[in-house]
Amino acid sequence: MTDTIAVPEGGYRFIPGVYQYSAGVAAEPGFTLERVRFANPVPLTEGFRRIAAALDAARRPKTAFCACELRSPAPFTERGFAAFNRIYGGVLQEWGLFRDGRNPVARSNVCPEIAPPAEPSFHAFVYTVPDAAPPSFAVAGSGEAPEGRSNYRDHIIARGDTTPEGLVTKARWVLGEMERRMGLLGAAWKDTTAVQVYCVRDIHPFLADELVARGAARHGVTWQFCRPPVxxxxxxxxxxxxxxxxxxA
Known part of the structure; x- marks a missing residue:
């Protein structure tokens, strides 16, 4: 399988992933990625409308939409997650974004532990703009389970183990996955401008040795008190x- 697939009309390339998202995106030469964060979470349907309006205002096609960050009320069951992804993915298909059945849009979807939104909402989105800037990329979120399996539950790394040892095992696996995805986009920790961690457990015991020491915190780490989506x-x-x-705003 090709490591990345180009979306010429969008100005980026993506790492093929699962139905609901690609594993990451990078701007093609002559383009750069721009991230827009909403001041407050915007419910999914309204969020898509506002994203379309922002693209139109920037004179960019819908195919320039290449990544997003979602916030959901609580972790989904496997069945609930699949149902939500069909709704979300259906809009992307309506927008004509899928490429030979593959979703090119990278995504994170996490669940704030405190003051969550009432329904799945957009937190931020990324799109391409013409610009001769340095290379830019966005890696999709990953929890501690391989993607593309029949379910998440049976493949969770150190499943149910929230001891310090279990958490560091989970973190190491996810850090490795971040590095794998960045590598496919021609990037590494030295090229990051922001790194986000989503966890409601204590990450301090391994923060220095596992994140800072390997360069994942070169600009600090944004620790969001959120759970993964499943x-x-x-x-x-x-x-x-x-x-x-x-x-x-």
């Missing part, structure tokens, strides 16, 4: 290397 997952990360970010 029941029983405990630790998720995403990362990006981009040079244009703004907040949309």
């Amino acid at each position: 029941v029983e997952l405990d630790y998720e990360m995403d990362c990006r290397g981009l040079f244009r970010e703004r907040v949309l």
Whole structure:
């Protein structure tokens, strides 16, 4: 399988992933990624409308939409997650974004432990703009389970083990997955501009040795007190290397 697939009309390439998202995206030469964060979570349907409006205002096609970050009320069951992904993916298909059945849009979808949104909502989105900037990329979120299996539950790394030893095992696996995805995009920790951790357990025991020491915290780490999107997952990360970010009220 090709490591990455180009979306010429969007100005980026993506790592093929699972139905609900690609594993990561990178701008093609002559383009850069721009991240827009909503000041407050925007419910899914309204979020898609506002993203379409932002793309139109920027004179960019819908195919320029290449990554997003979602916030959900609570972790889904396996069946609930699949149902939600069909709704979300259906909009992307309506927008004409899928490529030969593959979803090119990278994504994180996590669940705030405190003050969660009432329904699945957009937190941020990324799109391409013409710009001769340095290379830029966004790696999709990953919890501590391989993707593309028949379910998450039976493949969770150190499933149910929230001891310090269990958590560091989970973190090491996810850090390795971040490195694998960045490698496919031609990037590494030295190229990141932001790294986010989503976990409600104590990450301090391994923060220095596992994140800081390997360069994952070169600009600090944003620790979001959120759970991964599927029941029983405990630790998720995403990362990006981009040079244009703004907040949309």
